Amino acid sequence: MSKKIEQLKELEGQILWLACWMVHHANHIRPKGDQQIKIGGHQASSASIVSIMTALYFSVLKPEDRVAVKPHASPIFHAIQYLMGNQELDRMKNFRGFGGVQSYPSRTKDIDDVDFSTGSVGLGVGITAFASMIQDYIQHKSWAAEKPMGKMVALVGDAEMDEGNIFECLQEGWKHDLRNVWWIIDYNRQSLDGVIREGLWKRLEPIFEAFGWEVVRLKYGVKQRAAFEQPGGDKLKEWIDNCPNQLYSALTYQGGKAWRARLLDEIGDQGDVTKLIESYSDEELGELMNNLGGQCVESLVEAFESIDHDRPTVFISYTIKGWSTPLAGHKDNHGGLMTTTQMDEFKRQMGVADGEEWEKFSLVKDAAAIQKFLDQVPFFAQGTRRFSAPSVEVGAPVELADREIASQAGFGKILDEIAKNNPTLSERIVTTSPDVTVTTNLTGWVNRKGLFARNELNDEFKDQRIPSAQKWAFSPDGQHIELGIAEMNLFLLLGAAGLSHSVFGERLLPIGAVYDPFVARGLDALNYACYQDSRFMIVGTPSGVTLAPEGGAHQSIGTQLIGMSQDGLAAFEPAYVDELSAIMHWAFDYMQRDGEGDPDERTWLRDETGGSVYLRLSTNPIEQPQWRKDDAFKQGVIDGAYWMREPGPNAEIVIAYQGVVAPEVIEAAGRIGEDRRDIGVLACTSADRLNAGWTAAQRARRRGQADAQSHIDRLLAQLPPHCTIITVTDGHPATLGWLGAVAGHRTVPLGVEHFGQTGTIADLYAHYGINADAIVSVAQNIVAGRPMRHLREVI
Template sequence: MRTETKKNTKEKSTSAQGLNFDVLHRITDRAYWLALEMIHLANHRPLKEKGEPKVGGHPTACASSKHILAAIHLVMRKPEDYLACKPHISPLDHAFNFLLHNFRDKEGNRMELSDRQVAMRNLRHFSKTGEPVFQSYHAESDPDSFRYYPSGSVGIPPVNALYTSLGYAFAKDHGYDLQEDPTFYCIMGDSEFREGSLMEAMPDAGERQLGNLVWIVDYNRQNLDGTRILNEEALGGSDADRICRLGEANGWRSVKLKHGKIREKAFKKPGGEELKRVLDEEITDFELQALVSSQNLKLIREVLGKKSAKLQKFLKELSDDELGKIFYNFGGHDIESLVEVFQEAKKHPKRPTLLVAYTIKGHSLRCAGHSGNHSAMPEEDELIEMSKRLGTSHEDPFQDFDSSTAEEKFLVTRRKELTEGIEKLIKQIEQRKENWLKEVRAVDFPTDFDITALKFSPIAHTQWMWGQIAAKLDRLAHGNAKAETENDKQWAKVAKYFMTMAPDVGSSTNTSPNMNGKLYGDIGQEDFEAEYGAKDTKAPDVVPHLDKRTGHIRFEIAEGNCMSAAGSFGKFFYFTGIPFFPSMTIYDFFIKRAHDQLYYNLYWHSAFATIGTPSGVTLAAEGAQHSWKSDFQIPNCVTWEPCFAKELEWILADHLRRHFTQENQDRESVLIRGVTKGIVQKELLERLKKQKRFEGQTDSEILETIRQHTLKGAYALIDYQGFEDYRPGDNVVHLFAMGALVPEALKASDKLLEQGIYANVFVVTSSDLLLGNFAYHDTYEHLKEGLGISGNLYLHSINPKEISNRGEWLSLKSGRVPIVSVHDGEPGLLDNIGSIVGVKHHSLSVRKTSKSGTTWDIFELHHLDAESIAETAEKMLKEAAEEEFVVNPSVL
């Protein structure tokens, strides 16, 4: 089946649009052929090592989407629009941008032809000398990456586009000067549409009336494993029908585009209505796919005739060529029909559009419609044959159209509109970013938030402190109270960019003040609670509004949606120059429900905070099933787990400073784990003041040292260095504790001291910074230098006198300082300290599922209690003492 548009056919144009669709189809044919050449070169590079995995490139998937992309790139797309493509069609997307001259270098300058050609030859190639390359799927490093979404994870990018759309609505409703009205085009496969992330997000788009969102389902009735064979009787129709019903049920406009213009014209002829009925009602998707795959017009004629005797006369009057043009004229391969749907979508500003476009996987290839064609590659002879039909060169493929052709004349005009418009927009965004960075230099960022309530809260927990900070920033941004203190005045300069969101856990994660009368949204009806005097004055007012005083976005129990929204708002500075900082609260255990979305956010360097609270087995009585705490260690995110409330102040203040000043490269995001277990706050300063190193220092001087160490990942809360009878290698052990288990480590240290054992206690605030990837890059400097942890072997004489002979050397006692770590989470969070410095280390952690009970019961169950810590420390000291000290005879 070949359907390239020949140059010698009679050209047509639609007067309403002034477009020559024959020209557009020929440009599409060229773009698709360029994509095939890219893929061919990627799979036939010289010097390929034996055993290397296949390169691939998905030419058949590109084929089914080629006219959809053509309608977007050649007609519909405005400079400010966004695009999310299914991953497999990225080569074709690059090919269209090649023809549109829409490639830019790292400095943002438009590439010349020679550089564009290099990029096209470098699909899935590693750039060794800085030459332009394309990743396997869409990535920000691609030369044409302006406003499209990284697409390696199916089911996620369209949802991020959805929430970027919401971000624009939020920005405009809050008075930000964005002279843009973008449309968000998202192409996905029909099998991809079974991804739960997509269906979970659909009602949000409908409810929030995101009319600039267009989702296109490339309905080719195949997936990776072959033809999709569904029970249409059980579904009440085809999967396309089911998808459309789903869209309508969730507040979308659903459009099923099954037939192209050639079919529609045929349907108007005598007998044509019966052909339409047969195609729509008598042929299932499975049968349709079999007919497409057969590429046998005789068979197609016979099958259609058997379906209805009324069709016999109509079919008899059609030549094979005419029948083929009608049968293969699927709506998703008709640019004119697609453009009409997209233009109609713009007439509905309050309803998102869901388009199901019938297509053929492998369209125009020999393997079109074949069940196993997902990874099929056209042979070189097919490429050469195609190039001859198109008048191009297989040996030198990456060229523009000749300047005298109608295609090039169209592209010249389109480039001026689209590519030059994009360059103008990029300059505007860069100017907005530059203006912000100048503005933010005037902010003298405080190191904390001066939370007055902490002074009157002897026992507090980290989730409470989160609520205090969030509420204060909200008051400064949206409240009526004026900033009185210098601390408030500085935070007030940036507070309006701070926003909160939660998947139905806002009130249970101490975020109620940010919610109370400040939910962003429009319910489309009156506030009946207010009208009928039925407001619950003991709970936050959750009726949403669209005005500037709103700063919280409420979600149903849909963690994935909330995470995608956080990631989308967190990219707003990158996209627009507006430095939104979204902070979402979520029960820590349920981060796993949004793990794919979390990874996607971090992969594309989104700036946001995830407040995972409450977390771990410290949940105890409430959630035995919800207690497993995972060690994520994903790049571009710092995980924190503070113990004392003051630590959380320091952590958030520092991260907000980094965000607003853009000093957050490769650490744009934070995961902060909190608990609802209260801790005696005065113990922080009381313990610190007992250390020899702080003698003579003021409280503020001590706390400043601890703040700096907190922000590096850990600090010493108990440090016995300088105490009498303190002998490393003999009676000293290091305890590393994190979060809610710090009090247990303190009690264990006190217990051990009664036995003459000096147990230093180090509070780990961030395992990532102290022990993870961040620490790896600076060779664990803070652990080794800042905290002074080493693997030194200490030698002690049994008799305290000068060593004078060989026998006395051999009688020396040797030992190192062992380590015991204790944390509420899986072992990997802290279990590598000993291996880093070279000493014995036992990690007390959560190694099994939990139960309900008091925290004391549960800590004991998991051996995280003070008694278990002390016993383990004694055991480790004993093992360390048994280390054999061998002196090489040559040194005696």
């Protein structure tokens, strides 16, 4: 055994001990107070991958490589970072406690060098493929600095392979000639609820091979391979290959004596095989049978270092769940914890002295030699690998002259104008869409900027002189990444692109367009991207029952509420294109901010932190007002609302609306205003920002800042107490229904609560009670003093 392998094995043991002790300390030693629930921590899942992570981090990886660590290996990851000085002891002692190291690796909550957050299983796997695509995209741009290409590595639990998003991204990777990606499957054949079905590897290998991946099966460690070379070793290998997963796990848990009895009973021949088995003590036999490829540092280093190409590669690494711990092999070990008695025995076996449980080198023979080794590890040689990138100048907002236009079409035209007239901003924009590029109005942008591919691909229709509105030419200069119909892929790509400034040191401004109802199809990946503090713009369009002929399957209801509830995402729904232009101009700057998070006491929003942006747009062309340029209007749009029609001092009715229903509201207000002069119309561009500012101001008031007032507080403060607010939106009425709680005004929320159907816009607006007639009827009943029960009947 080489000196390097000896040191890696020492580190392997030290990391395993620290990870297991961290979990044990949190569950059995640290005071819990009144908390009775188990803290948890996945000792067995950590043990199965410790060899893989030791080989990678201390021998194979380079600084430019990026790793998504399987969620349940968090203790191993933090132990590695602790050895390298990137994690604090106090946080380790507070594992899964407030302010301690996180349950699963987190870019935003942990202090150590997390490349990609993981937690929702499967997503951390998929994002590595899209991060590689973004790395390729950046490498081919003239403005990018030259940097070495890194491997995007995912450490995958075998049970994660049930996640559909993993297989969705395989096809996308094949289409985009994926490279520089390694997926390492921790094939311990156990999951939370039991043991993995037989032969999973036989199903996985052909799938990966079909999409052009190299498959490396790491089944046997060096001890097993040496045994196979001995007389009778072929019979032992055959038995191992045919042994069912459940039996292998059970025998692992039972130990050397059980292995001996079973092997002698099934393959003992009173000859070479028996002699081979008898040449091992019980302890040695147990070690031999546990010496699988993924649990053998020497085999792992050899396999990893043998890869001499950039093709995507999957390693199926056979491991033992709970390896080297008392939990090894037991079918209940996923959520299991070592008891105090088991931990005492484990501590004795590992050779950790009392009082040295948290020492970095409590298992190391020569601490100085190990420290010297760590100081020279390539992956950590340049320190933590979190980059920053300069902000991109946004320039002036776009103005359009259209008198009648849909907000979706306005989005396309604004983007096209940026492409024509703002090279500084436009060169950093990258767009993408899940096969709805044309129908979400990205055509103009793509025609100007082209589609991205590492190798040029001509537009055959253009070459054949066949007329087409689309100019689909692929080249390394292209700025649109074509995707298939898979919204999880869309949000994973946006998540990867939106981290480019931090992961690759180059600023991108990603924009994704998707049919609004299908935001929900990618919601887990959207949440995952926001949790990592990725920065992007997502455009959901068309939206609502306004997409009338398409029927209920394509008409969104609850996406406004998604926008309001999703952390890290500022949601807007403008009615008019001058509003949209102001929002997009602000959004490109907001996506680049990285402030401390102190609230702006004008709105109580934490805008200086920045974030991602969601635009909910419509296909319905509506008449546009004269283009509004004044700063007060723009500020109101960004803050979330402005008075379209200022209410008078005796206002009985205020109509607050969001989105494309603006013409219905304006018509209704005009009709009501014929005999009610003080009526007000509140144009809400962002229920999300209004609500966030309001709740933040309430918190500030509870903490003693009595004068804390949000934007909506000030807007509604001028209304008399007897005023009724009618809210209207093409979406769930709860979007604006909370406005009555701001100052105690009676509120009648109008909106859509049930799946739509096909029809005209007029038909559906009338059916759901969000047209001008319905609004007028509600207002008339309010003025007449009818009870709320009657108002519900009118709606």
